[in-house]
Amino acid sequence: MKKNNLIVFDIDDTLTKSENQHQQSYVDAMLHFGISEINKNWKTYKNMTDSYILKKNYEANFKKDFNNSFIPEFEIKMAELFLALPKTKEISGAGKVVDFFMRETDYAICFATGSLLKPALIKLEQANINFVPNLVEASNSFYTREEIVSSAIQKAKTYFSVNKFENIISVGDGIWDLRTAKNLGIHFLGIRDKNLKDFQEENIKSHISDWTNFDFNKIQTQLEII
Structure with a gap:
């Protein structure tokens, strides 16, 4: 697809x-x-x-x-x-959601993290999240989230042979993730409730507590994606 x-x-x-x-x-x-x-x-x-x-x-x-x-x-x-620490587990339902996007939708996926790269790859491997290493961007060469997300998007364009994506949705749990998406002019989906108050103060359009009741049609409607 x-x-x-x-x-x-x-x-x-x-x-x-x-x-x-x-x-x-x-x-x-x-x-x-x-x-x-x-x-x-x-x-x-x-x-x-x-x-x-x-x-x-x-x-x-x-x-x-x-x-x-x-x-x-x-x-x-x-x-x-x-x-040396206890192994990383997935946020409940995360692996299924990643597979859903890759197998059942016209959405490509990539990963953008403020972490350094080696620990980021270990987390994904331990949690059994499907990923392509070339589609993971970390902070090794960048100080800002905007640079990291922009580089991840460019990697996805190259990997999937796409000149321009029609819609880009960034997903994150931190207020810095929301602000980065705003700065880059892309959609944002917030996840988990620990920063919900901060999200709401910045007028977040779409938020979910976890992946277990994931409704992508509802999210697209909230983000005004046709």
Whole structure:
């Protein structure tokens, strides 16, 4: 089936129950490399990405400019620490929804995460979520969510041989996901209730608590997609 539209999935707490494991392995990796004073108030950061938060804490601790060449070494350690934690499970119904889009609709899928890449791939594998590695974009080379989502969209265009998707829906659980979608001028579906108040304050059009009662026709109507 030709893919005329696109779904861009966030990963942590959108498809996988991995936020706690992610934060623990991320913080422990920073501690391993001597970054001992860590600002864990994540919402205070301009960009909610592993690379940006690592950069800010690195510079605050070592009083020197951050170099991206450090990211691969840090990523390997974080992945090692992540693998030592309890395995990631899917958000209930997530795997079925991903399969639904791929097999039964004209929506292509890709993944855009503020995580570093290796831990992101581990989460998807452990949760048994169907994915193509080339369609996963992470924060290794980008500091902003907008750059990550834009790159994921471009990867999807290349992979599915599409010049332009008619509709693009970004799916995420964080207020930063909604703001990124707004900044890029694409549709947004919010999932889970932990940030529902924030979503509502920004006049979200479509929201679901989880994937178990997923009604795509209703969502398309709410997003005014014909």
